Each structure stands twice: as C-alpha cells, then as structure tokens.
Amino acid sequence: MKVTVWGTRGSQASPGPDTVRYGGNTSCVELQAEPDARVVLDAGTGLRRLGVELSPDVRRVDVLLTHLHMDHIQGLGFFSPLFRPDFEVHIWGPGSATADLHTRLTRYMSPPLFPVRLQELACDLHLHDLNEGCVEVPGFTVRTALVCHPGPTVGYRLENAHGSLAYLPDHEPMLACSHFADSAEWCSGFEIAAGVDVLIHDAQYSDAEYEQRVGWGHSSLSQALAFARLANVKHLMPFHHDPAHDDDTLDDFFGAIAARPVEPFTIGAAREGTTFDVAENLRTEPATV
Amino acid sequence: MTQPIEVILMRELAGHLATPIFVVDAQGDLLFYNEPAENLLGTRFDETGMMPFAEWATMFTPTNGRGTPLPPDELPLAIAVQKHRPAQGRFWIRGLDGERRRLTVTAIPLQGQWGEHIGAAAIFWEEP
Numbered sequence: 474m475k476v477t478v479w480g481t482r483g484s485q486a487s488p489g490p491d492t493v494r495y496g497g498n499t500s501c502v503e504l505q506a507e508p509d510a511r512v513v514l515d516a517g518t519g520l521r522r523l524g525v526e527l528s529p530d531v532r533r534v535d536v537l538l539t540h541l542h543m544d545h546i547q548g549l550g551f552f553s554p555l556f557r558p559d560f561e562v563h564i565w566g567p568g569s570a571t572a573d574l575h576t577r578l579t580r581y582m583s584p585p586l587f588p589v590r591l592q593e594l595a596c597d598l599h600l601h602d603l604n605e606g607c608v609e610v611p612g613f614t615v616r617t618a619l620v621c622h623p624g625p626t627v628g629y630r631l632e633n634a635h636g637s638l639a640y641l642p643d644h645e646p647m648l649a650c651s652h653f654a655d656s657a658e659w660c661s662g663f664e665i666a667a668g669v670d671v672l673i674h675d676a677q678y679s680d681a682e683y684e685q686r687v688g689w690g691h692s693s694l695s696q697a698l699a700f701a702r703l704a705n706v707k708h709l710m711p712f713h714h715d716p717a718h719d720d721d722t723l724d725d726f727f728g729a730i731a732a733r734p735v736e737p738f739t740i741g742a743a744r745e746g747t748t749f750d751v752a753e754n755l756r757t758e759p760a761t762v
Numbered sequence: 763m764t765q766p767i768e769v770i771l772m773r774e775l776a777g778h779l780a781t782p783i784f785v786v787d788a789q790g791d792l793l794f795y796n797e798p799a800e801n802l803l804g805t806r807f808d809e810t811g812m813m814p815f816a817e818w819a820t821m822f823t824p825t826n827g828r829g830t831p832l833p834p835d836e837l838p839l840a841i842a843v844q845k846h847r848p849a850q851g852r853f854w855i856r857g858l859d860g861e862r863r864r865l866t867v868t869a870i871p872l873q874g875q876w877g878e879h880i881g882a883a884a885i886f887w888e889e890p
Contacts, residue, residue, distance in 0.1 A: 619767040649770045663764045
C-alpha cells in the first residue's frame with residue numbers, strides 16, 4: 474500500500490516561501506495498491522498536481538470525500554482525469570439528510586462558483602452516496618463512519634492484505650466526549666482508527682488555540698495524540714495544518730512532541746510530497762517526490 | 763462497539779443541559795441520563811450504569827394517578843423507540859430514593875443522518 478501526500482493544509486491553501494517544507498495545498502492523499510487504479514482521499518488543492526503526475530497506466534480513480542467543505546473539494550475542478558473520456562472516475566462521499574451527493578457537489582461544480590457543470594465532464598463519472606458500512610474499491614476494503622465535525626462528515630479506514638490506514642483529517646472527538654480518550658464506546662471515530670498501521674489525523678491547533686476554537690471541528694495536537702493512544706495505532710501522521718502556521722511554527726509545534734513521554738506509536742507530521750509504503754510500516758524514512 | 767456519532771452528541775448535549783434527559787438506544791436499552799434526571803430518579807447514573815429496557819422500565823415503578831402500574835410498552839420512550847414517533851405521557855414514579863414524583867415526559871425518536879433509527883431521548887418535567 475503506497476501512500477503519497479499531495480496536500481496537508483487545512484481550511485485554506487497557503488502556498489508561499491514560508492510553507493514549502495510542510496506544504497501549502499489542502500487535503501489530498503493518494504493510495505496505490507494496483508497498477509492501473511488509484512484511491513484518493515479528499516480533493517483539496519493538492520489534487521491538481523496528483524492528476525498531472527498520474528502514471529499513464531492508470532485508468533480508474535476513486536475519490537473518497539470525507540465531507541464537502543471547500544478545502545476538501547476545491548481540487549476537483551482542476552483534476553485532469555475528469556476531463557478525459559478514457560478515465561473512469563468514482564466519487565464517493567456523504568449526502569445529507571435532505572440532499573444526495575450529486576445535488577451537494579453540484580452547488581460547487583456549477584456557475585457561478587465554477588464554469589463547468591458535473592454533467593459536462595468527459596470522463597466516465599460515477600457518484601456514490603456513502604452510508605456507514607463497507608465498500609470495495611480497487612485494492613482496498615473501505616469502512617466509513619460519521620464522525621464529529623460540522624455537517625455530514627465521514628472518516629475512512631482502508632485495508633488490504635498489506636496493511637491498514639485510517640483517515641480522519643477533520644475531526645473533533647473532544648467535543649463529543651467530556652471524558653475524551655477514556656472510553657472507546659463514546660469516542661467519535663474510534664472504530665475507524667482502532668489498531669491501524671497508519672492514522673492520518675487532524676492536529677490543526679495548539680492547546681491554547683483550541684480553547685479559542687471549540688466547536689470548529691478540529692483537534693489540537695495533544696488531542697490527536699490522545700486519540701491515537703486510545704485507538705492503539707502504530708503510526709500517527711498529524712495532518713490538516715492550520716494555514717496560519719508557517720514551517721518554523723510547525724517545526725516548533727512537532728518538535729515539542731520530543732519532550733513528551735514516549736508514545737506507544739511512532740509520529741511523523743504530514744509533509745506535502747511525502748511518499749511511503751504502509752506494508753513496510755514506515756521502517757524507512759519517507760521520501761519526497 | 764462505538765456508539766453512532768448522533769447518539770454520542772446527544773449524550774454530550776444532555777450532559778451540558780439543566781433539563782432532565784434520558785437517552786436510550788434502538789432497542790430501548792438505557793445509555794445515559796444526565797445529572798438533572800438523577801435528581802428525579804433518585805439515583806446517580808454512575809451507580810446504575812447502562813440497563814436493558816426491561817430493567818429500567820420497571821425499576822422506577824411508573825404508575826397512573828390511581829396507582830396502577832403502567833405496562834412498559836406504554837411509556838413514552840418505548841413508543842418513541844418502537845413506533846418511531848414522538849410521544850408524551852404524565853405518570854408517577856418512585857425514585858430509588860423512595861420519593862414519589864409526578865412527571866411529564868416527552869420522548870422523541872432519534873433518526874440518524876441517513877434515516878436509520880438509532881434510539882430515542884426523553885425530557886422529564888416534574889409536576890408540582
């Protein structure tokens with residue numbers, strides 16, 4: 474299971490000289506298990522470059538959207554496979570209580586917000602409304618569950634014979650549990666993350682910032698650590714970096730982890746361009762593409 | 763098993779309100795009641811914990827005004843769980859502190875994001 478991180482940033486793209494090490498593009502992670510297919514977690518602005526760099530062997534892409542906030546869908550309109558008739562593209566995501574995925578996506582993929590309508594895309598497009606449970610995509614069994622974040626939002630757990638990965642980029646389990654990280658039964662997202670090889674989890678804020686932003690749908694780094702501890706993961710990748718945090722801030726942020734007691738898992742903050750193989754369980758230093 | 767996020771949020775909301783609230787799952791089994799409800803039921807949730815429907819529906823001995831026990835299936839929460847519709851009732855209970863209290867109970871079914879029935883919640887009011 475090869476993983477490439479194309480976008481790490483939360484809320485808003487923040488390109489510039491002060492975000493080159495962690496990246497400025499919003500949420501987008503590529504998973505590869507088969508040579509002719511890719512699974513993509515979220516369609517943030519990182520999706521554009523993923524589309525440009527896709528292997529010519531690929532003919533099917535499954536895009537799994539956690540939710541439809543702009544930082545998770547803004548790359549869709551610039552994803553080259555959508556405009557190619559030789560591509561099969563499946564977009565999976567949550568509907569709401571009153572509107573299906575197609576209706577909700579159309580609010581973005583239509584004028585005046587975007588010049589091209591969904592029905593005008595050249596690819597063989599399939600939209601799938603997600604319910605809680607399991608679905609199969611090329612190379613992976615995908616399990617979904619609603620998690621604590623404003624509006625319908627799911628977390629994903631992807632598994633195959635070579636490993637498991639959980640993806641909870643926008644998640645505030647603290648809001649839904651006064652005794653956070655004490656009880657698996659009452660912890661949002663627990664079953665998605667339980668025992669996975671790699672957990673990619675929201676860690677947008679410092680503790681001090683979180684106190685000012687309770688209910689905004691995101692976690693502090695210490696909450697992400699507590700969640701990873703409860704879920705007994707093997708590796709935590711803090712993700713969804715705040716757009717106001719430049720590289721030096723994030724270096725300090727994650728460097729402070731080293732001063733904490735040793736965690737029962739390894740930790741490596743998400744950096745745009747990082748690629749690694751879950752099967753090797755991050756035994757080697759992730760490379761940069 | 764982790765509870766559905768809607769139930770988790772319902773419990774957390776109840777934990778922050780001064781209104782007495784009781785939360786059950788799709789089978790009617792008790793998941794939680796908050797501190798204001800503890801005052802009416804005469805016992806702390808930490809002492810009772812989660813309970814099967816058959817247990818909690820009788821342990822507070824709900825009766826009508828004439829003292830006749832109410833069948834569990836006629837309780838507003840049972841109606842909300844079984845028939846998936848709101849229900850209201852007025853009856854007497856005897857709390858585990860031995861006090862008899864006259865309650866008005868309004869129960870609502872909890873329907874999940876995708877339409878599935880995931881439980882019910884009830885608001886209690888003590889009649890003067």
